Amino acid sequence: MSRIVFSLTLAATAFSAGLALAQAPDQADEIIRGRYQAILGDCSACHTAPGAKPLSGGLPLETPFGQIIPPNITPDKATGIGNWTEADFRSALKKGIGHGGKRLYPAMPYPAYTRMTDRDIGNLWSYLRTVDPVFNPVESNQLPFPFNIRLSMMGWNMLNFTPGEFQPDPSKSAEWNRGAYIVQGPGHCGTCHSPKTALGADETSEALQGGSLQGWYAPNITGNSYIGIGSWSEDQIVRYLKTGTNGHTIASGPMAEAIQASTSLMTDEDVHAIATYLKSTEGGSTQKPQPIPASDARMKVGAAIYHDTCSACHGGDGKGASQLFPALAGSSIVQQPSAETLTRLVLQGSQAVHTPAAKTTPAMPSLGWKLSDEQVAAVLTYVRNSWGNAAPSVGASDIGAQR
Amino acid sequence: MTTILPRKDAVIVGLGWTGAILAHELTEAGLDVVAIERGPWRDTATDFNIGYAQDELRYGIRRDLFLQPVVEAMTMRNNTSQTALPMRDYGSFLPGNGVGGAGVHWNGHTWRFWDSDFQIADHLRDRYGAARIQDLQLQNWGVTGAEMEKSFDRLEYLAGISGKAGNINGLIQEGGNPFEDPRSRDYPLPPLQMTYAPTLFAQVTKSLNLHPFPTPAANLSKDYINPLGIAMGQCTMCGFCERFGCANYSKSSAQTTILPVLMKKKNFEVRTESEVLHVDLDASKKHARGVTYVNTSGEEFFQPADIVLLCAYGLHNVRLMMLSGIGQIYDPNTGEGTVGRNYCYQTNAGAQVFFDDKNFNPFVAAGALGQTVDDFNGDAFDHGPLDFVGGAGINCIPSNGRPIQTRPTPPGTPRWGSDWKKATVKSYKSTLGFSSQGSSYPTRGNYLDLDPTYTDRFGRPLLRFTFDFPDNDIRMSNWVSDRMEEIAKAFGGKQYTNTRRKKGWDSVPYQSTHNTGGAIMGTDPKTSAVNKYLQSWDVANVFVIGASAFAHNAGKNPTGTVGALAFHAADAIRQQYLRNPGQPLVSA
Numbered sequence: 001m002s003r004i005v006f007s008l009t010l011a012a013t014a015f016s017a018g019l020a021l022a023q024a025p026d027q028a029d030e031i032i033r034g035r036y037q038a039i040l041g042d043c044s045a046c047h048t049a050p051g052a053k054p055l056s057g058g059l060p061l062e063t064p065f066g067q068i069i070p071p072n073i074t075p076d077k078a079t080g081i082g083n084w085t086e087a088d089f090r091s092a093l094k095k096g097i098g099h100g101g102k103r104l105y106p107a108m109p110y111p112a113y114t115r116m117t118d119r120d121i122g123n124l125w126s127y128l129r130t131v132d133p134v135f136n137p138v139e140s141n142q143l144p145f146p147f148n149i150r151l152s153m154m155g156w157n158m159l160n161f162t163p164g165e166f167q168p169d170p171s172k173s174a175e176w177n178r179g180a181y182i183v184q185g186p187g188h189c190g191t192c193h194s195p196k197t198a199l200g201a202d203e204t205s206e207a208l209q210g211g212s213l214q215g216w217y218a219p220n221i222t223g224n225s226y227i228g229i230g231s232w233s234e235d236q237i238v239r240y241l242k243t244g245t246n247g248h249t250i251a252s253g254p255m256a257e258a259i260q261a262s263t264s265l266m267t268d269e270d271v272h273a274i275a276t277y278l279k280s281t282e283g284g285s286t287q288k289p290q291p292i293p294a295s296d297a298r299m300k301v302g303a304a305i306y307h308d309t310c311s312a313c314h315g316g317d318g319k320g321a322s323q324l325f326p327a328l329a330g331s332s333i334v335q336q337p338s339a340e341t342l343t344r345l346v347l348q349g350s351q352a353v354h355t356p357a358a359k360t361t362p363a364m365p366s367l368g369w370k371l372s373d374e375q376v377a378a379v380l381t382y383v384r385n386s387w388g389n390a391a392p393s394v395g396a397s398d399i400g401a402q403r
Numbered sequence: 404m405t406t407i408l409p410r411k412d413a414v415i416v417g418l419g420w421t422g423a424i425l426a427h428e429l430t431e432a433g434l435d436v437v438a439i440e441r442g443p444w445r446d447t448a449t450d451f452n453i454g455y456a457q458d459e460l461r462y463g464i465r466r467d468l469f470l471q472p473v474v475e476a477m478t479m480r481n482n483t484s485q486t487a488l489p490m491r492d493y494g495s496f497l498p499g500n501g502v503g504g505a506g507v508h509w510n511g512h513t514w515r516f517w518d519s520d521f522q523i524a525d526h527l528r529d530r531y532g533a534a535r536i537q538d539l540q541l542q543n544w545g546v547t548g549a550e551m552e553k554s555f556d557r558l559e560y561l562a563g564i565s566g567k568a569g570n571i572n573g574l575i576q577e578g579g580n581p582f583e584d585p586r587s588r589d590y591p592l593p594p595l596q597m598t599y600a601p602t603l604f605a606q607v608t609k610s611l612n613l614h615p616f617p618t619p620a621a622n623l624s625k626d627y628i629n630p631l632g633i634a635m636g637q638c639t640m641c642g643f644c645e646r647f648g649c650a651n652y653s654k655s656s657a658q659t660t661i662l663p664v665l666m667k668k669k670n671f672e673v674r675t676e677s678e679v680l681h682v683d684l685d686a687s688k689k690h691a692r693g694v695t696y697v698n699t700s701g702e703e704f705f706q707p708a709d710i711v712l713l714c715a716y717g718l719h720n721v722r723l724m725m726l727s728g729i730g731q732i733y734d735p736n737t738g739e740g741t742v743g744r745n746y747c748y749q750t751n752a753g754a755q756v757f758f759d760d761k762n763f764n765p766f767v768a769a770g771a772l773g774q775t776v777d778d779f780n781g782d783a784f785d786h787g788p789l790d791f792v793g794g795a796g797i798n799c800i801p802s803n804g805r806p807i808q809t810r811p812t813p814p815g816t817p818r819w820g821s822d823w824k825k826a827t828v829k830s831y832k833s834t835l836g837f838s839s840q841g842s843s844y845p846t847r848g849n850y851l852d853l854d855p856t857y858t859d860r861f862g863r864p865l866l867r868f869t870f871d872f873p874d875n876d877i878r879m880s881n882w883v884s885d886r887m888e889e890i891a892k893a894f895g896g897k898q899y900t901n902t903r904r905k906k907g908w909d910s911v912p913y914q915s916t917h918n919t920g921g922a923i924m925g926t927d928p929k930t931s932a933v934n935k936y937l938q939s940w941d942v943a944n945v946f947v948i949g950a951s952a953f954a955h956n957a958g959k960n961p962t963g964t965v966g967a968l969a970f971h972a973a974d975a976i977r978q979q980y981l982r983n984p985g986q987p988l989v990s991a
Contacts, residue, residue, distance in 0.1 A: 312453060312639050312651055321626050323634035324652055349448055354667055360634040361663045362652060363448030370454040 034127025040186040042262035046070040056134035066143035068107045076133035103153040115166035115185035160201035179277025192218035209283040216253040217340035222283035237275035244353035247322040256353035264355045291390035302382025318387040329387035339394045373399040405703045414708035417715035419504020421948040421969040423657035428973035441678040442501030451648030470500040478854040481871040496916040506656040510645040510770030511621030514959035518548025540845040542954045545926045545935030548584040558966035562655035563627035566590035566619035580616045582783040595624045600763045600835045601774040604799035620771030621655035642803035644770025682727035717951035721921035722866040730941040741932040743851040747956040749915040750841030750876040756896035757813040758833045765804030773800025780958045791878040795841035795958040839883045843956040851921045880904040919953035934989040936975035
């Protein structure tokens with residue numbers, strides 16, 4: 001809820017500030033457009049802590065290299081970016097170099113934001129100037145040596161970073177290009193959904209093919225129909241991004257937050273454009289393996305647990321119930337190479353996101369207290385290899401590692 | 404020391420069915436609303452986790468979800484010649500506790516009271532003469548069935564009730580209840596798929612020229628999205644409804660129909676584990692300033708509010724009024740005072756038929772999955788030649804086959820030992836039960852007040868029951884039991900039992916959590932505590948919503964009518980009271 005409230009507050013702030021400035025209608029438009037850029041870029045996801053003032057600094061991000069705390073980006077002069085110039089801001093987004101030449105860490109997704117147009121960045125800057133300044137000192141850099149040396153990012157950038165604005169593909173439709181721009185640029189989808197190199201950069205050759213972060217597995221979102229979203233219609237992708245549920249699945253974890261604060265607030269045209277683009281992408285194995293046979297001992301144990309504990313909601317046939325219980329049969333999310341998300345759902349449970357079109361917020365209960373590592377592994381192996389699903393088995397040690 | 408909190412437009416005491424309905428309606432009207440709930444927060448996945456929701460020992464026997472006497476006990480006696488003693492454990496009835504209230508752990512029978520209930524005194528006097536009802540304190544409710552129709556409809560669509568209409572705009576519908584009042588449209592969902600026992604009950608009662616129909620159920624026959632946009636799932640018939648929270652989003656409750664929307668509203672807030680001690684009145688005693696409550700750390704708070712809505716369990720509403728000095732406490736000797744008046748209950752009896760050759764698979768069940776016969780309910784039949792008024796619904800609703808408590812044995816079986824064990828195994832699947840749920844009509848001597856001796860943990864007097872089944876109701880129940888015996892015989896089973904209701908209410912064995920009255924609605928401030936909009940006659944900015952408003956109890960479960968009254972009151976507040984706050988909606 002807090003996110004929606006913030007967004008509404010932001011809208012109100014934008015309007016009142018715009019009117020208060022009353023310098024020119026153009027400027028008000030710019031601020032409103034900039035607010036929309038903040039939605040596309042989902043700034044609040046990282047820069048607003050739950051319950052805190054908008055953009056006044058976020059919760060720590062756990063990276064493989066250590067903790068980074070998203071800074072205060074309100075116009076507060078002492079602790080925010082009140083002393084920044086538009087050129088500083090532009091440089092931060094385009095080059096990863098902020099005010100005073102300070103190098104940013106790529107937890108701030110400047111490798112994606114660099115694709116943004118000058119106009120969009122300008123609008124976003126205008127909007128950020130209107131946010132209420134908040135005094136909140138944040139020491140972003142919590143990394144251990146040697147990662148805490150910001151200058152090291154110079155080398156990182158040389159190896160991993162290609163600055164430059166998005167270049168449209170003239171052979172594709174305007175809608176496709178718009179979708180590609182949002183996905184690669186402000187939407188920074190790959191920041192979660194692309195696998196990472198040893199240096200923490202996006203594995204660009206495997207863009208959008210799924211990545212692990214913060215105890216979740218962000219699934220493959222290419223047009224691959226086995227483990228991607230190729231089996232979803234464009235309308236189903238749109239419904240998912242607008243509402244968090246589409247009959248196939250229900251968003252959970254960080255994506256639930258992204259839907260609430262960002263995609264559900266995007267225009268219908270933009271969400272359609274994203275769907276068009278994602279459907280056209282390729283990546284990952286399309287070759288479904290042979291499912292583990294039902295006669296396998298793990299499958300038998302898994303079937304018994306499934307029927308006892310899971311079938312009341314997800315159905316004996318794994319088809320679920322739309323809006324309430326996600327279908328497991330045919331679900332690409334169930335069949336991802338990594339069972340990290342599934343494991344987390346079973347161990348800890350998860351609650352669906354609340355959007356204006358899907359208000360129920362049904363929840364998966366935690367079952368970690370009840371099922372042993374072996375039992376969780378067996379039931380996940382079962383759902384990954386039943387009703388036409390096929391995916392590698394899950395081992396008890398994988399479960400233990402996530403407890 | 405009492406902390407004074409910032410003012411709210413409305414404070415709601417208790418966040419169950421009525422509290423949630425009122426909170427939703429008033430926040431829609433733009434009011435800033437806080438609900439104060441004595442029990443804990445409760446949500447489906449965390450509190451009715453599918454991994455343990457069906458724990459009969461924890462919930463069915465140890466009654467984990469219910470109010471415990473250590474929090475609030477009550478005292479009881481059968482008549483004024485006795486000294487009331489505290490119930491050391493709840494038995495005869497089981498009040499709820501926590502967010503969702505008793506709506507969390509109900510079975511889901513969702514009835515509409517009839518116009519002949521709402522206008523009962525006029526109706527019976529006109530039909531049978533004043534002498535017939537002279538021993539009873541029957542009163543009109545101040546509303547008509549037609550007036551309530553819209554509110555019943557709203558509740559049924561909010562809750563996704565599964566059923567079959569019997570009368571749509573005056574046209575009798577085949578397969579529904581022909582005795583019901585006209586409704587504007589059918590139920591939102593079709594009836595649940597019948598199991599064998601109610602199917603057989605329908606066959607047998609039909610052969611006796613009775614009119615069986617599917618019991619209207621808050622256990623959903625299909626997936627459903629209610630008018631608030633909240634999705635519910637089809638019931639899996641696990642048979643863990645009464646005393647249990649539903650793990651499947653399949654039983655209507657505040658949790659499954661309102662809270663997902665309500666809890667996201669900026670102008671709503673709930674404070675759980677906070678017990679309201681009393682409503683604070685100003686010096687005139689005609690205006691409420693707010694409520695005083697205490698949290699689990701013993702800290703006391705004053706919550707100022709323009710409107711106070713008592714939405715706790717009916718009995719708690721009545722006690723809070725008494726503790727707050729809202730209205731005058733009823734005195735059975737003089738007949739004066741209104742708070743505590745017309746306490747009613749339910750007059751039930753049961754029958755069982757034992758077969759050798761049938762298998763009912765009783766574990767396939769839902770709380771309200773069954774068939775009902777209303778031929779002998781209310782005033783659906785002519786009482787002219789009879790010596791009572793009122794009636795009972797006859798229900799075959801095998802709501803569960805839970806292993807600890809479902810142990811039917813035929814007469815002549817030992818109460819323990821290996822023969823008992825054998826008999827329970829033999830009878831578990833092959834026994835059919837049905838019951839009568841009878842009306843309970845008010846008398847001058849059945850009432851609620853404050854106990855002169857016993858107090859709660861805050862030193863406040865406990866609520867005292869003075870109640871026994873009225874002679875009229877005993878005659879009614881026994882007459883209906885005769886009809887049940889005819890039905891039991893017609894089944895052609897090996898043996899049957901037919902227990903009969905006797906005088907002497909006993910608070911120990913479970914009977915029914917349908918405690919009604921005590922803050923009844925009506926047309927006359929001398930004989931009712933609230934007006935037809937559930938507004939206190941004495942303190943105009945206090946509304947008292949729940950079964951406490953029932954001027955009598957019909958042979959039906961109360962929740963449908965409780966929910967409808969909540970909508971009825973909400974409409975009055977939104978459309979009338981807010982235009983002229985602080986004023987009575989009905990002039991005395």
